[in-house]
Amino acid sequence: MCELSGGNKNAAPAERRPSAVVALNVTVRVPAGTFRNCLQTQETTPLETDLLEQKYYAPGIGNVLTVNSRNGDRVELVRITTN
Numbered sequence: 586m587c588e589l590s591g592g593n594k595n596a597a598p599a600e601r602r603p604s605a606v607v608a609l610n611v612t613v614r615v616p617a618g619t620f621r622n623c624l625q626t627q628e629t630t631p632l633e634t635d636l637l638e639q640k641y642y643a644p645g646i647g648n649v650l651t652v653n654s655r656n657g658d659r660v661e662l663v664r665i666t667t668n
Contacts, residue, residue, distance in 0.1 A: 604628040604640075613641045613650050615661040620649050627654075 608625040620643035628638045637654040649662040 603630075607639070611641060613643065615650050615663070617649065617662040617665055620646065623649065 604626045606624065607627050609622075611623040611625045613620045613623045620641075622644055624642040626640045626642070628640060630636050635655060639652045639654055640648055641650040643649045646662070646665070651660040652658070
């Protein structure tokens with residue numbers, strides 16, 4: 586299980602979110618650790634036209650960091666637990 590800080594866990598699914606790949610080999614540091622070879626994307630949404638997010642996906646883990654490019658707000662992976 587992966588736990589993220591911040592964000593709204595009860596939000597309705599957003600409509601289609603246009604995204605673009607920005608980089609393929611990014612190192613990301615968050616409370617859960619340092620992740621190498623991350624995919625970085627840039628996303629917008631038609632529901633919030635002023636929203637621009639940078640998202641980072643670690644191999645074998647998924648989304649480890651989301652940064653709001655407009656205001657700097659961050660949603661970070663804080664812990665990974667296994668069963």
